[in-house]
Ligand SMILES: NC(=O)C1=CN([C@@H]2O[C@H](COP(=O)(O)OP(=O)(O)OC[C@H]3O[C@@H](n4cnc5c(N)ncnc54)[C@H](OP(=O)(O)O)[C@@H]3O)[C@@H](O)[C@H]2O)C=CC1
């Protein structure tokens with residue numbers, strides 16, 4: 001037996017299409033395009049690749065993209081001053097500060113400087129708090145993308161056992177909140193969890209957000225489980241090439257799972273599609289108009 005591959009890339013393309021179809025209505029009533037500002041500090045090549053692909057996707061959806069590239073000598077004060085300028089800029093609906101930031105800059109101080117109404121990453125404490133108490137707010141892109149894939153595949157999630165491996169503020173915790181909101185019975189596992197394989201084996205839904213290449217194996221899974229692999233790990237491949245793998249050992253897991261997201265082509269493309277969705281949702285909220293249905 002071999003489980004289905006959950007095609008995040010194809011789902012993400014359809015979501016991007018729906019966003020692109022809804023943008024002209026916004027442009028019509030507001031006489032401007034929704035705008036996303038992406039700020040990157042430093043020279044990390046992989047981060048620059050992500051930022052470029054975000055910019056291209058933004059423009060392809062009919063939205064305005066503002067890229068700010070700062071040298072790694074930028075101080076925290078300078079970065080916060082830029083964020084404050086973007087907060088006041090009416091053409092900017094969404095602000096994303098690419099993480100990680102160079103050593104010496106406090107991620108938290110920078111994130112808290114973003115206007116929560118423009119926090120399309122959903123990382124600001126105001127948005128994290130809203131998610132925790134069930135109020136409307138901007139939801140982190142990666143977990144929301146994972147939830148969309150799960151609902152598309154499983155329908156109603158009520159009563160299902162969900163295990164989220166990882167408890168970061170950007171993936172694991174908000175993922176657990178979203179699954180709880182869907183009436184799953186949620187367990188959050190982390191580096192101090194005892195008997196991780198035993199915990200994972202209870203799950204109907206496994207979300208892996210650990211940052212350890214191919215850690216979760218097929219023999220840890222309940223047969224038929226749905227596996228969402230958030231991990232993005234670049235490891236040595238053949239010769240001097242590298243390859244991208246997830247936090248799940250895809251080959252062994254696929255033998256046992258009912259469905260599984262691949263890496264690449266799973267959660268990663270969803271993150272970018274949801275970023276566009278969040279930008280349009282933020283733009284509508286700022287303009288005082290209803291968000292498009294079905295996003
Ligand atoms: N697809 C996408 O769009 C995105 C992908 N990612 C990827 O997702 C992964 C997770 O990212 P992120 O949440 O930021 O990572 P963090 O490093 O912030 O968090 C990792 C979590 O995994 C836990 N952990 C580490 N080792 C183990 C272990 N051996 N057993 C059990 N738990 C463990 C840690 O536990 P503890 O808290 O105890 O230290 C921590 O809670 C990474 O591979 C990252 O690249 C991230 C963001 C977006």
Ligand SMILES: Nc1nc(=O)c2c([nH]1)NC[C@@H]1CN(c3ccc(C(=O)N[C@@H](CCC(=O)O)C(=O)O)cc3)C=[N+]21
Pocket residue numbers: 050096097098099100121141232244263264265266267268269270271272
């Ligand atoms: N403020 C902030 N917000 C983020 O959302 C954020 C961030 N910082 N820092 C870095 C991480 C990582 N991240 C990814 C986005 C898309 C893919 C993606 O599209 N991946 C492709 C493969 C890309 C490749 O081949 O390298 C895939 O999985 O198919 C991956 C990872 C967003 N992040």
